[in-house]
Amino acid sequence: MSNRQLYTVVVEQAITAAVLGYLVGAALALVVSAAAGNYVPEFITEIRWFDAAWIFAVTLAMAVVSSLLPVRRLARIDLAEVFRA
Numbered sequence: 001m002s003n004r005q006l007y008t009v010v011v012e013q014a015i016t017a018a019v020l021g022y023l024v025g026a027a028l029a030l031v032v033s034a035a036a037g038n039y040v041p042e043f044i045t046e047i048r049w050f051d052a053a054w055i056f057a058v059t060l061a062m063a064v065v066s067s068l069l070p071v072r073r074l075a076r077i078d079l080a081e082v083f084r085a
Helices: 003-039 049-075 079-084
Strands: none
Touching: 003 049
């Protein structure tokens, strides 16, 4: 596998995990917000779409950056040494 393919696979997996995690988290936030408003009317929540979009963008950026840091180490491994061990 070339380094480009390795980076592509790792970044795709990171983005997939980030999107799924964001969607689950956003859905839970909406459910908890609605439930909290029903059970405790004094508890006021406001979820703005602009904030949700901003958090989504930051989530994607963190996922890509955090996946690229360790994959750099993997890309530097010499395959001949891996198979000798």
